Amino acid sequence: MDVFQAMVEMRAMRRLKPDPVPADLIREVITYATHAPSGSNSQGWRFVVVTDPAKRAAIGEYYRQAVDNYLATMNTAPLPHQTRDEWERLCAAVRWQGDHVGEAPVLIFPCLKGARRGLEHATASRALAASVYPAVENLLLACRAKGLGATLTTLHFGHEAAIDELLGLPADAATFAMIPVGYPMGNFGPTRRLPVETVIGWDGWGE
Amino acid sequence: MDVFQAMVEMRAMRRLKPDPVPADLIREVITYATHAPSGSNSQGWRFVVVTDPAKRAAIGEYYRQAVDNYLATMNTAPLPHQTRDEWERLCAAVRWQGDHVGEAPVLIFPCLKGARRGLEHATASRALAASVYPAVENLLLACRAKGLGATLTTLHFGHEAAIDELLGLPADAATFAMIPVGYPMGNFGPTRRLPVETVIGWDGWGE
Numbered sequence: 096m097d098v099f100q101a102m103v104e105m106r107a108m109r110r111l112k113p114d115p116v117p118a119d120l121i122r123e124v125i126t127y128a129t130h131a132p133s134g135s136n137s138q139g140w141r142f143v144v145v146t147d148p149a150k151r152a153a154i155g156e157y158y159r160q161a162v163d164n165y166l167a168t169m170n171t172a173p174l175p176h177q178t179r180d181e182w183e184r185l186c187a188a189v190r191w192q193g194d195h196v197g198e199a200p201v202l203i204f205p206c207l208k209g210a211r212r213g214l215e216h217a218t219a220s221r222a223l224a225a226s227v228y229p230a231v232e233n234l235l236l237a238c239r240a241k242g243l244g245a246t247l248t249t250l251h252f253g254h255e256a257a258i259d260e261l262l263g264l265p266a267d268a269a270t271f272a273m274i275p276v277g278y279p280m281g282n283f284g285p286t287r288r289l290p291v292e293t294v295i296g297w298d299g300w301g302e
Numbered sequence: 303m304d305v306f307q308a309m310v311e312m313r314a315m316r317r318l319k320p321d322p323v324p325a326d327l328i329r330e331v332i333t334y335a336t337h338a339p340s341g342s343n344s345q346g347w348r349f350v351v352v353t354d355p356a357k358r359a360a361i362g363e364y365y366r367q368a369v370d371n372y373l374a375t376m377n378t379a380p381l382p383h384q385t386r387d388e389w390e391r392l393c394a395a396v397r398w399q400g401d402h403v404g405e406a407p408v409l410i411f412p413c414l415k416g417a418r419r420g421l422e423h424a425t426a427s428r429a430l431a432a433s434v435y436p437a438v439e440n441l442l443l444a445c446r447a448k449g450l451g452a453t454l455t456t457l458h459f460g461h462e463a464a465i466d467e468l469l470g471l472p473a474d475a476a477t478f479a480m481i482p483v484g485y486p487m488g489n490f491g492p493t494r495r496l497p498v499e500t501v502i503g504w505d506g507w508g509e
Contacts, residue, residue: 098305214424224431232439263506299470
């Protein structure tokens with residue numbers, strides 16, 4: 096698949112079929128993730144891949160609670176650039192994902208070793224994140240190109256200690272996302288974004 | 303270009319020609335950047351694109367000092383997975399970039415509005431970063447596919463207040479990277495990474 100098509104058509108695919116995804120396909124999309132850059136080429140990432148049904152169910156229950164909270168307190172009105180219809184469809188998809196994420200066949204947690212302390216320092220937190228989210232984007236694009244649905248989610252941070260324990264994370268490691276992966280119920284299609292000129296500042300911040 | 307080829311061949315291209323890059327090409331790679339996901343589809347990013355020679359020279363001087371410090375105190379020995387030769391080539395390329403980045407025709411600073419306070423909180427810092435570094439990866443891949451060299455750098459954080467002022471950032475905004483862009487002196491080629499099985503934990507952290 097063309098790289099620009101993959102970027103334009105990669106969207107949050109929240110409604111997933113429960114059908115299993117072959118382990119080799121998961122290995123392949125993670126291989127592409129690891130071709131992303133990392134600071135000093137440190138490759139300090141680890142991808143925890145959860146397919147165990149009991150673990151997925153437990154994580155799914157935490158996630159459902161996090162979605163309850165998100166929709167009740169954090170995402171309660173459309174953003175300035177969203178129509179009410181777009182926003183309601185987004186909320187419905189998030190709600191569906193909250194109720195079903197434990198049934199997604201694969202949950203991928205991109206993690207970094209030794210990251211825990213730096214997350215609360217303005218410079219370190221960005222330098223660490225810069226060494227894992229590029230890999231996350233490669234993972235999402237690779238899923239799109241392979242016909243797998245995926246979403247970059249972070250609401251599990253609301254139950255982080257419990258999930259870290261469930262995943263067996265070392266004390267100094269941290270998850271950076273939870274990416275449910277599976278075959279999508281819906282269709283891929285192009286995303287729409289703000290006009291590019293409105294997000295560029297030429298030679299300074301601008302407007 | 304095939305999406306997987308772009309991922310595998312996108313590498314830090316630090317040695318850039320000073321030849322200008324057309325503004326339309328910069329707009330195009332930033333357009334693809336904006337197709338990345340962002341939390342609640344907030345699209346809170348802003349891409350500050352510096353081509354002004356005096357601003358580039360001033361930023362370049364700060365960056366040179368940051369590279370001096372990085373090579374003297376932060377990257378002083380090969381990582382366990384690096385050969386000494388790989389490490390020495392990396393250091394030489396970083397040194398070259400430190401001495402010449404002000405001559406790169408374009409410096410792109412991906413920023414987020416309203417990010418400043420959250421950078422020092424473990425949850426917020428990751429949620430914010432998750433809404434900008436995926437776009438950075440798209441930008442890097444788009445540059446690769448268009449034949450432009452680019453590098454994800456963060457050493458400018460060492461002189462952040464001065465650079466924020468130079469860019470005219472609002473007090474609550476923050477840069478997340480500095481990406482020098484230009485036509486590369488060297489050739490693109492595949493990156494080598496750790497074997498994927500060593501970075502996967504199946505159903506838990508593992509080894």
